[in-house]
Amino acid sequence: MSAMPISTPKPQDVTQKVADALALAIHEHRLAPGTKLGEDEIGEIYNVSRTVVRAALQSLAHVQLVEIQRNKGAFVASPTPREAREVFEARALLEPRTARSAASRATPHDIEILKDHIAQEHAAMDAGDNGRALNLSGRFHIELARIADQDTIGRFIETLIARSSLVIALYWRRESALCESHAHHALVQSIADGDEQNAEELMRSHLVDLNSALDLRDRPVQAQNLRELLQTTAE
Amino acid sequence: MSAMPISTPKPQDVTQKVADALALAIHEHRLAPGTKLGEDEIGEIYNVSRTVVRAALQSLAHVQLVEIQRNKGAFVASPTPREAREVFEARALLEPRTARSAASRATPHDIEILKDHIAQEHAAMDAGDNGRALNLSGRFHIELARIADQDTIGRFIETLIARSSLVIALYWRRESALCESHAHHALVQSIADGDEQNAEELMRSHLVDLNSALDLRDRPVQAQNLRELLQTTAE
DNA sequence: GAGCTGCGCATTGTATACAACTTTGGCGCA
DNA sequence: TGCGCCAAAGTTGTATACAATGCGCAGCTC
Structure with missing residues (x-):
């Protein structure tokens, strides 16, 4: 001190x-x-x-x-397309419950933190720093788990968020914009209102939106990985 | 070769x-x-x-x-009582879905494996080897996740099973017997029948049973830990 | 006699040294 | 010319050596 x-x-x-x-x-x-x-x-x-x-x-x-x-x-x-799908399935299973719990426990201070997160997201996006925006977006979900006060599930969610970042790097379709901060804003609103049902539902649909912005049929091909692909003959 | x-x-x-x-x-x-x-x-x-x-x-x-x-x-x-509660909450969230999925995907060979597991459990219990019986009981759940073919959630379940073992070591109330192999048998039956709804429900109630066999009010005191408890003054 | 200080031992944190494996380049042979 | 083997370089796996931190006991002070 x-x-x-x-x-x-x-x-x-x-x-x-x-x-x-x-x-x-x-x-x-x-x-x-x-x-x-x-x-x-x-x-x-x-x-x-x-x-x-x-x-x-x-x-x-x-x-x-x-x-x-x-x-x-x-x-x-x-991550393979299969793994990508599994990650979002797991998130769909865990996070709505977490959002509900967060809505029932969030303090005014927590709401401040969440709003601050969103503000930072906006700032990063406006600055064109997509990487930072994506990272902040993920941390928003982790913050929700912290507020929900469920450490065990929270750790699972942390790993899922981390892997989601990789999935997005590989399978995000460029057509859809990174306009999720609106969804986050609505979530915070329902959490601030203590509307558990709405928070759970918003999270569920948010995850559906995210998932539908992926194109899991594409191959996980990045420029850099070309060489790796060529040696995928054996196993 | x-x-x-x-x-x-x-x-x-x-x-x-x-x-x-x-x-x-x-x-x-x-x-x-x-x-x-x-x-x-x-x-x-x-x-x-x-x-x-x-x-x-x-x-x-x-x-x-x-x-x-x-x-x-x-x-x-x-694990603290709080952690113990969280572990079983998480299991209650994940495993019923897994059991359902297992029921929809299990092959005859999978059924054989599950029945074999149960037989081993019985044998261990009859031999009075509670440690081994408990371990096998946990591996039964892990095997279910494998059959469900959900690797991501399966890994989560693995860690939850592992921690459950610690929780049981600390909070199991002696009055209730380790008679879960009956529950496992019923589960295998519904899975063999491909009855997804029943499998999910059986798993749910199985976990409730397990949870109710714990006494989370007790302190995590083991003989060996006495000394540790004495130095818990600070923190 | 009680409490505190300082030293010494034990254990962990980190770095470095050595061994094993994988890869790659070249040479030889068919 | 093309295939395959061998050797050398580079990287990882493991062991050991050194540094730093924590803990306990002895001795001193009050």
């Missing part, structure tokens, strides 16, 4: 910081699915040893943000 | 094997909640280095089977 003038060199978990940095880069679509994540490379970037990098990568692998192939290395995960 | 007569010394992931061994010990209640899991100690037991042990422990920490406190070490997780 007192002054902390300079230099808290490594106050907290370094591994977590590396994992967070990588996760953020993935969420903001700075790292495309399929990208190789070499241990030495990352270690040099963050000035940490491979030990730390490996721990961070394993942590990300557990939430399926990266895929680790033994003796091959870590790659940014590349 | 040719013969592989003997000795594939370390064919697969060593870390995973250590993690599995520890998880099994926890599931079978051989390791009580709160038990300290020293890195050197485990490393000696399995003849691996601390590097491997640390990776295994972090893996288990991610599914909340163990809790890692920085600079303190790893301990078998000790």
